Every structure is written in C-alpha cells, then in structure tokens.
Amino acid sequence: xxxxxxxxxxxxxxxxxxxxxxxxxxxxxxxxxxxxxxxxxxxxxxxxxxxxxxxxxxxxxxxxxxxxxxxxxxxxxxxxxxxxxxxxxxxxxxxxxxxxxxxxxxxxxxxxxxxxxxxxxxxxxxxxxxxxxxxxxxxxxxxxxxxxxxxxxxxxxxxxxxxxxxxxxxxxxxxxxxxxxxxxxxxxxxxxxxxxxxxxxxxxxxxxxxxxxxxxxxxxxxxxxxxxxxxxxxxxxxxxxxxxxxxxxxxxxxxxxxxxxxxxxxxxxxxxxxxxxxxxxxxxxxxxxxx
Amino acid sequence: xxxxxxxxxxxxxxxxxxxxxxxxxxxxxxxxxxxxxxxxxxxxxxxxxxxxxxxxxxxxxxxxxxxxxxxxxxxxxxxxxxxxxxxxxxxxxxxxxxxxxxxxxxxxxxxxxxxxxxxxxxxxxxxxxxxxxxxxxxxxxxxxxxxxxxxxxxxxxxxxxxxxxxxxxxxxxxxxxxxxxxxxxxxxxxxxxxxxxxxxxxxxxxxxxxxxxxxxxxxxxxxxxxxxxxxxxxxxxxxxxxxxxxxxxxxxx
Numbered sequence: 001x002x003x004x005x006x007x008x009x010x011x012x013x014x015x016x017x018x019x020x021x022x023x024x025x026x027x028x029x030x031x032x033x034x035x036x037x038x039x040x041x042x043x044x045x046x047x048x049x050x051x052x053x054x055x056x057x058x059x060x061x062x063x064x065x066x067x068x069x070x071x072x073x074x075x076x077x078x079x080x081x082x083x084x085x086x087x088x089x090x091x092x093x094x095x096x097x098x099x100x101x102x103x104x105x106x107x108x109x110x111x112x113x114x115x116x117x118x119x120x121x122x123x124x125x126x127x128x129x130x131x132x133x134x135x136x137x138x139x140x141x142x143x144x145x146x147x148x149x150x151x152x153x154x155x156x157x158x159x160x161x162x163x164x165x166x167x168x169x170x171x172x173x174x175x176x177x178x179x180x181x182x183x184x185x186x187x188x189x190x191x192x193x194x195x196x197x198x199x200x201x202x203x204x205x206x207x208x209x210x211x212x213x214x215x216x217x218x219x220x221x222x223x224x225x226x227x228x229x230x231x232x233x234x235x236x237x238x239x240x241x242x243x244x245x246x247x248x249x250x251x252x253x254x255x256x257x258x259x260x261x262x263x264x265x266x267x268x269x270x271x272x273x274x275x276x277x278x279x280x281x282x283x284x285x286x287x288x289x290x291x
Numbered sequence: 292x293x294x295x296x297x298x299x300x301x302x303x304x305x306x307x308x309x310x311x312x313x314x315x316x317x318x319x320x321x322x323x324x325x326x327x328x329x330x331x332x333x334x335x336x337x338x339x340x341x342x343x344x345x346x347x348x349x350x351x352x353x354x355x356x357x358x359x360x361x362x363x364x365x366x367x368x369x370x371x372x373x374x375x376x377x378x379x380x381x382x383x384x385x386x387x388x389x390x391x392x393x394x395x396x397x398x399x400x401x402x403x404x405x406x407x408x409x410x411x412x413x414x415x416x417x418x419x420x421x422x423x424x425x426x427x428x429x430x431x432x433x434x435x436x437x438x439x440x441x442x443x444x445x446x447x448x449x450x451x452x453x454x455x456x457x458x459x460x461x462x463x464x465x466x467x468x469x470x471x472x473x474x475x476x477x478x479x480x481x482x483x484x485x486x487x488x489x490x491x492x493x494x495x496x497x498x499x500x501x502x503x504x505x506x507x508x509x510x511x512x513x514x515x516x517x518x519x520x521x522x523x524x525x526x527x528x529x530x531x532x533x534x535x536x537x538x539x540x541x542x543x544x
Contacts (some may be wrong), residue, residue: 104353172351173390177450180348181403181457182380191402192392 040269047262055263059229060245064256069264072245074231075144075224076213076271079241082148083155083212088205090152091159095201098160099167100189119157126154127221135222142223145235150218155208162204166197202283206276213272216243242268299324299461299491300345305359307340307349314340316515318359322508327483327492329506329523331499333538337515338495342463345493346382347375363461380407382461383454388470389446391438391453396421396430399438399449403457416456424452425482444475451482455490462486464494468501480505499539503527511535 058068102108130150140146170193178188219241227248228240242264249261298321307315315337322328330338343349344361347368360367368378380403391399400417409416417434421427426448430441438449447467454462468476483505486492496502502509502523509526511519511534519526519535530536537543 171390173386173388174392176348176351176384176386177390177392177453178402179351180346180379180384180386181406181453182376182378182383183403183406184376187406191406196393 043262043265043269046259047264047266050260050263051266055260056267060227060248064254064260067249067257067260069242069245069267071228071231072240072242072264073267073271075228075239076242076268078144078232078239079147079151079219080209080213080275082144082235083151084205084209086148087152087155087159087208087212091156091205091208092163092201094156095160095163095167096189096194099164100193101185115157115160119161122217123154123215124217124221126150127218129153130218130222141236142225142238143236144232144239146222147219147224147239147241148235150222151212151215154215154218155212158208158211159204162207163197163201166200166204167193169200170196199283199287202279202286206279206283209275209279210272213275214243214268216241216247219244242271297324298322299364300493301360301362302341302344303360303362305341305344305361306357307337307344308356309352310354314515315344318517320510320517320520322491322493324491325487325489326507327487327494327505328508328510329502330493330495330510330512331497331502331538332512332518333543334497336512338512339465341512342465342493342495343384345461345463346379346384348379348384350375380457381459382463383457383459385447385450385454385462385464385467387466389443389450391441391446391449393437393439395435396438396441396449397434400453400456403453407457420452420456421449423455423485424448425478425485426452442475444471444478447471447475447479448482451479451486455486459490461491461493464492466495466497469497476501499527499541511538513538 054066055068056073057070058066059071060069061067098108098112127150130146130153134140134146134149135142140149174192174196175188178192179185183191224244225238225240228238230237232239246261246264246268249257249264252258300320300322302318302320305315305318305320306313318341320341330341332338340349344357345363345368349355349357357369361369363378363382366373392402394402397417400420401413404413404416418427418431421430426445429445430436430449438446441449447470451462451467468479471479480501483492483494487507494502494506506523508521509523510517511526511530511532513534519530519532521531526535527539530539
C-alpha cells in the first residue's frame with residue numbers, strides 16, 4: 001500500500017516541479033518575443049523618419065536625403081516571384097514522386113539522404129554553385145534569372161522536405177479507400193492527397209520563401225549589384241535586392257545611411273509580412289473551400 | 292464443398308509471406324457467387340491478409356510476397372496482363388475503420404463513378420447507391436455536408452455506398468463492424484442480406500455470432516492455414532475438425 005503521508009509530501013514536490021517547468025517554458029517563449037520587440041522598436045525609431053513615398057520611389061543616391069529603395073524593392077519582388085515560379089512546382093513535384101510513387105529502395109533512400117544534407121548546406125555554397133552553373137556555364141550573366149535559379153536551388157530541399165511531411169501526415173486509410181475504388185495512383189493523389197496536404201505544403205513554401213527573401217550571401221556571390229539605378233524589366237537584367245541594399249547602406253560611414261538602412265529593414269519586414277499574410281489567408285481560404 | 296452457385300473467386304495453393312513470416316499458407320478456397328462468405332479465426336491467423344489478396348491490396352505492404360493463384364472468374368489476377376485498377380473496380384473493399392474522404396457525402400459516393408468515366412447522371416447514381424446502402428433516408432437532405440460529420444455507423448454505410456456506386460461484382464469487408472456499436476452493427480448486418488441478392492460478399496470478422504448470423508459459408512483459419520470450410524450451419528453445429536469446434540464454442544480465440 002501507499003504511505004499516505006509520504007504521498008502527500010511527494011505530491012507537493014511534484015506540483016512544485018510542474019510549476020517551475022511551466023515557468024521555464026513561458027520564459028523561453030517570452031525571451032524570443034521580447035527580443036524581437038526590442039529589435040523592432042529600435043529599427044522603427046531609427047528608420048521611421050526616412051520612411052516616406054520619396055524613399056519608396058527613388059533610386060539609391062550618395063546623398064542621404066535623396067536615397068531610395070525603389071530598385072531593391074523591385075529587384076526583390078522579381079527575384080522572389082521567379083524563385084517561387086521555379087522552386088514550387090519542382091519542389092512539390094519531387095515530394096509527390098518521393099512520397100506517393102517511388103519505390104522504397106536504396107536509390108530513393110540515397111536521394112532522401114542527399115536532400116536532407118542539402119538542406120543543411122550553407123547558403124554561400126549555393127552562391128558558388130549558382131556562379132559556376134548559371135552565371136558562367138549557362139552564360140546567364142549576373143541577372144535576375146541567375147539569382148532566382150540560385151535561390152531556387154537553395155530553398156528546394158526545404159520545400160521538398162516540408163511537402164513530404166505534409167504528405168506523410170495524410171493517413172493511408174484515405175489512399176486505400178481511393179485505390180480500392182479502382183482509381184489510378186495519380187487520381188488518388190490529385191483528388192484526395194493533394195487537397196488534404198495542400199495547407200501543410202503551403203506552410204513549408206511560406207517558410208522557404210521567407211528564407212529566400214532575406215538571403216544575401218548567395219546573391220553577393222553570383223554578383224548581384226550593390227548600386228543599381230534602374231528597375232529590372234526582363235529576366236536577363238542585372239538587379240539588386242533588399243538585403244544587399246540594406247547591407248550596403250549599413251556599411252557606410254555616414255550616420256544618416258544607418259537610419260536609411262533601418263528604413264530599408266522596415267520595408268523588407270513589411271514585404272515579408274505581407275507575403276506571409278497573403279499566403280496564410282489563401283491557405284485558410286482553401287482549407288475552408290476544400291470540402 | 293459449397294457448390295450450389297458457380298465459384299466467382301478461387302484460390303489455388305495461395306501463400307502470402309511478409310518477409311520471412313508466412314502469414315497465409317496453402318489456401319485452397321472457392322467462393323460462390325451472390326452469397327456471403329465469412330472468414331473467421333483468432334487475431335493474426337491471416338484472415339485479413341487473405342481478404343486483401345482478392346483485390347491485390349497486399350501490394351501496398353512492403354516486402355510482401357504472394358505465390359500460388361487467385362482466380363476471379365477463371366482469370367488469375369496475379370498475372371502481369373491483369374490491370375489492377377479495373378480489378379479493384381470489380382472487387383470493392385470496405386475497411387475496418389470507416390474511412391470516408393474528407394469531402395461531402397455526395398462527393399464521397401460520386402467520386403468513384405466519376406473518375407471511372409460513368410456516362411450517366413451522377414446525381415441518380417449517388418441516390419441509388421445511398422438507397423442500396425440504407426443511408427438515403429438519413430442523408431438525403433444533407434448531401435453537401437462533410438462525410439466525416441456522420442456517426443460511425445453512418446460513415447461505414449457511406450463507405451459501403453461508395454463501394455456499391457462502382458457496381459462491383461464482389462465486396463470484400465474487413466471487420467466492417469468492429470468499430471461500431473451494436474445498433475449500427477445490426478443495421479449493417481441487415482444491409483448485408485439485401486446486398487447479397489446482387490453482390491458476392493466476403494466478410495472477415497472477429498465476431499462469431501456475426502458470422503453465424505449473416506453468412507452462408509464460413510471459413511475457419513488458424514495460424515495461416517484454412518482449417519475448415521463449409522456451409523455456416525455445419526461449421527457452427529457439426530464441425531469436422533476439433534480446432535474449429537473449440538474455436539466456435541469459445542474454448543479458445
């Protein structure tokens with residue numbers, strides 16, 4: 001039998017341990033949020049004064065008062081749009097093949113292992129790869145398309161892995177139900193698996209895109225320019241991107257440029273938030289529509 | 292052996308192994324048309340594996356190896372020339388746990404006919420199938436509701452309706468009532484009597500009373516082997532083999 005008195009004492013201790021653990025977890029959550037808040041406040045304080053329509057519609061200048069972010073904003077928009085266009089179909093396609101069609105053998109395991117490893121490769125390495133393949137071999141120059149293809153390579157592993165996880169989360173009972181009705185595998189995937197996995201896939205894509213929009217190293221590697229006084233008009237045009245422009249301003253000696261960099265960061269964050277919001281809203285919309 | 296009807300499904304020395312585990316061994320069984328055949332036996336005796344062999348659903352299990360023959364209307368279904376998609380259209384399956392698609396009741400039933408290019412009115416087809424599955428009266432005014440919003444028993448009848456909508460020749464049922472309450476179970480059993488006028492039904496069940504109530508023929512399996520097979524009455528009242536008797540009288544299992 002249990003000794004009631006001991007049990008009582010023990011219970012108090014267990015409750016205390018529970019409370020402390022909870023506290024630690026809450027503190028960990030707060031730590032991140034508070035830090036982010038401080039960062040945001042600091043940046044907004046520095047950059048707010050420079051954030052006006054003139055800033056958004058002007059090209060960079062060596063005079064702080066006339067400097068703007070137009071070319072970087074457009075560059076980033078082009079870059080992210082093209083990256084999405086290349087990487088989403090390829091990434092989702094690869095994940096569907098690996099999860100729903102490919103046989104489980106040494107070859108697919110080998111591919112799987114490689115994808116997992118590629119997701120952990122530093123982005124600068126992708127920059128070198130992009131420089132060699134797209135800029136040099138394919139002669140695409142230091143253009144939007146080179147940048148977008150390089151970014152696509154960078155985020156493909158993330159998209160594939162996240163999409164695979166979304167597909168894995170669909171129970172096999174749905175697959176069996178569809179196949180037992182005399183459907184082909186593709187009909188099963190198209191009508192039942194993809195609609196159910198879509199929200200999960202979107203989450204992965206959103207994360208990957210957020211990463212792409214903030215990446216700087218591979219773009220510098222392939223030679224995106226740091227001073228661009230025009231908006232790209234076709235895929236073969238040279239370009240700059242928000243993080244590069246921000247880095248450029250932040251590394252200048254004049255103090256005004258540091259505030260302009262802060263304004264640039266606000267624009268980058270707003271773009272990121274808008275992108276994510278649109279993606280999440282359309283995902284939620286789709287989740288409701290599905291049935 | 293059951294001979295009043297022509298056999299629609301037949302196995303000849305059927306063996307199924309998962310890796311080194313021989314789940315089903317040397318099964319010779321012929322299943323007559325338009326009747327209910329029950330497969331009974333304790334857990335792990337290979338009855339579900341045998342059932343899945345009839346529409347080649349074992350193929351989704353890695354490392355499964357099937358040897359011997361399963362004939363559907365005289366055709367060996369394991370021959371490479373057999374198209375497994377059309378095979379499954381002719382031999383439908385209802386699973387242990389109700390598994391409606393996360394879509395409307397209408398779409399659940401209409402999907403099969405639609406992807407198989409059914410030329411007629413889907414509306415009509417869905418109504419017919421739901422009527423045959425004894426579900427129409429309960430759902431006729433809410434066809435656009437999610438199939439998952441139904442009760443467990445209704446969900447299972449929806450799955451049966453979905454299968455019927457394909458007009459299969461055989462319906463395989465893998466313990467279709469094991470997740471249901473007694474009243475839902477009763478409704479499904481009543482439904483089975485209706486369905487056997489048109490379809491051949493093979494049902495795997497844990498529940499011996501259920502086998503005794505609904506089936507015309509019963510196969511008793513034990514440790515991967517077919518111990519005894521015959522008219523249900525005989526299996527339950529005058530079994531020839533001692534193991535069968537022990538099982539149906541509840542001495543083990």
